[in-house]
Amino acid sequence: MSRVRASTAAFVRWWVPALPRARVAWVRAAIAVMAVLDVRYFLSSTDDRAATPEFFDPVLLARWLHLPPVTATIATALLVGVHVGAVGVLVGGFRRVPALVQHAAGALLAVAYVLWVVWGMSYGYVAHDHMAITVGVVLLTTAGTARYGDGEGADAAAGWPLRMIQVLTVMTYTGSVLAKYVVSGGSLLRWATSGTLAWAFIRRPNDLNQVLVTNALVMRAAQWGALALELSAPLAFVLRGRWRALLVVGFLGFHLTTFLLLGIHFLPTVVCWSAFVPFERVPEWVRARLAGAGRLVGSTA
Amino acid sequence: MRTGWRLLVGLAMLAVLVTAQLTRGDDWFPLGTLGQYAYPRDPDGVVVNTYLTATTTTGEEVRIGLTARSAGVTRVELEVALGDLHDDPSMLAGIAEVWEANHPGVELATMTVRQTLHQMADGALAAPPEERVVLTWEVP
Numbered sequence: 001m002s003r004v005r006a007s008t009a010a011f012v013r014w015w016v017p018a019l020p021r022a023r024v025a026w027v028r029a030a031i032a033v034m035a036v037l038d039v040r041y042f043l044s045s046t047d048d049r050a051a052t053p054e055f056f057d058p059v060l061l062a063r064w065l066h067l068p069p070v071t072a073t074i075a076t077a078l079l080v081g082v083h084v085g086a087v088g089v090l091v092g093g094f095r096r097v098p099a100l101v102q103h104a105a106g107a108l109l110a111v112a113y114v115l116w117v118v119w120g121m122s123y124g125y126v127a128h129d130h131m132a133i134t135v136g137v138v139l140l141t142t143a144g145t146a147r148y149g150d151g152e153g154a155d156a157a158a159g160w161p162l163r164m165i166q167v168l169t170v171m172t173y174t175g176s177v178l179a180k181y182v183v184s185g186g187s188l189l190r191w192a193t194s195g196t197l198a199w200a201f202i203r204r205p206n207d208l209n210q211v212l213v214t215n216a217l218v219m220r221a222a223q224w225g226a227l228a229l230e231l232s233a234p235l236a237f238v239l240r241g242r243w244r245a246l247l248v249v250g251f252l253g254f255h256l257t258t259f260l261l262l263g264i265h266f267l268p269t270v271v272c273w274s275a276f277v278p279f280e281r282v283p284e285w286v287r288a289r290l291a292g293a294g295r296l297v298g299s300t301a
Numbered sequence: 302m303r304t305g306w307r308l309l310v311g312l313a314m315l316a317v318l319v320t321a322q323l324t325r326g327d328d329w330f331p332l333g334t335l336g337q338y339a340y341p342r343d344p345d346g347v348v349v350n351t352y353l354t355a356t357t358t359t360g361e362e363v364r365i366g367l368t369a370r371s372a373g374v375t376r377v378e379l380e381v382a383l384g385d386l387h388d389d390p391s392m393l394a395g396i397a398e399v400w401e402a403n404h405p406g407v408e409l410a411t412m413t414v415r416q417t418l419h420q421m422a423d424g425a426l427a428a429p430p431e432e433r434v435v436l437t438w439e440v441p
Binding site for chain 2 (some may be wrong): 048118176201223
């Protein structure tokens, strides 16, 4: 009986872990910057849809919210909301700024960014790099007040949204293997030996991928490699310290490669890897460096 | 927020996400199917690239870049809508409007949806591309 109770407690602790409160402030900041870049440069298309309402094809969430086709006025309002919210989140992470600023800004950013993204996905094409960031920006509002300099102090209210971002980031890869399995009729072998990568290269030709696209062996090896990498994502929960850092760097390298080969950056997901990064140590690290430099200067003076 | 609720919300989201993969719930965004490049393309099949050209009222041929900024729709969105376009080519009017707004002083006379076909063999590009016209629409 006690073993069952211990397992249950461990299960709950995993899903709702105590993680550093400071990391919430850093991840919020990373997501806020990404949201601004997204609405300005990447998913900027929402702003350009006003003239083509006949292509409006609302996703489920847009239908539940009874969203009409986006208009230029709505898009502008959301654009302003994301910018103001992001600035408030970034500034609100500093201890001298009243807590109200980060709470109000976090809520504004969440509402404006989620609506922007939901509209952006409601014109026929749904991208799958926005899962963790879209859910994360909402869940991070539940964490309460968090400052960059909060140190290593940890609790579950801070840990839960971070864990959810971690889970959804990992599931972006592992879930995509499940999608491949299902779409391929229950055979990953069929996907790995298909022409999907060559198809992608032909659809988005560039100087680099055109060198590779005629080589069947390279195409096949790359597909097996992609599958292996996507399946390895849950190792982020097993590995610790440098090994985990290496895994994260490996995924960033994967995205750099797909960017060079296909022009797909996946930055909204890349940013969510920040939930694994111990940013809470940054202020102490900077202080130690500055103190060290100070001592050095002092000793030479 | 209590631990129980957090656990419940987390597991529910995971359940929705997994169900979306099994049922191909593409529009369950943000917890929809992660189907980008999931479809196993026939390694010996043909890859189709759709694009759009137009003639202006002065007889010049122009290519309409299929981005949301340039045309109000992207290439994938135009391809998703191809069936509807066959039935009602006047859906192209919105694209003409956006493009003309981006190119003041230029008016479009006709618009043509075209495709480039690439033959694959054994999962690699095997032959030079071929061209075909899908439909032409006269801009009123």
